[in-house]
Amino acid sequence: MTFQVMIELVARCLEGMGIAVVFAGGVAAIVNFARRLIAGDAFEAGSSTLRERLARATLLGLEFLVAADIIATVAAVPTPANLLMLTGIILLRTFLSATLVLEVEGRWPWSAAPREVHSLPFSAHS
Secondary structure, eight states: OOHHHHHHHHHHHHHHHHHHHHHHHHHHHHHHHHHHHHTTOOHHHHHHHHHHHHHHHHHHHHHHHHHHHHHHHHHSOOOHHHHHHHHHHHHHHHHHHHHHHHHHHSSOTTSOOOOOOOOOOOOOOO
16 A cells, blocks of 8 residues: 555545534434423523534534545645645635634634633631
């Protein structure tokens, strides 16, 4: 097996993992949503949780797919057309990732995550 074939196999495996993550995360989110509806939870509360879980599964799957695209493009002969296509794919997926993070976490990916403030116990011993 040549190096080129091995790299292409790795890229295909990463693509499969990305698809599997999105699929499994989607199924798990839908099953959880159905359970909550059967248990009598409000539709609005369940649907927001469903959207968040679907977005998180999609984000994780996109990470695998971007890695697969990078590996596949590097393994192939880097023609200007291949590099342009990779650039477009990465820009599109980066935009999707940024908007999903904004929707799920309420912040842009490059913004610092809000930190929890832990207060120290006050001691009167001075």
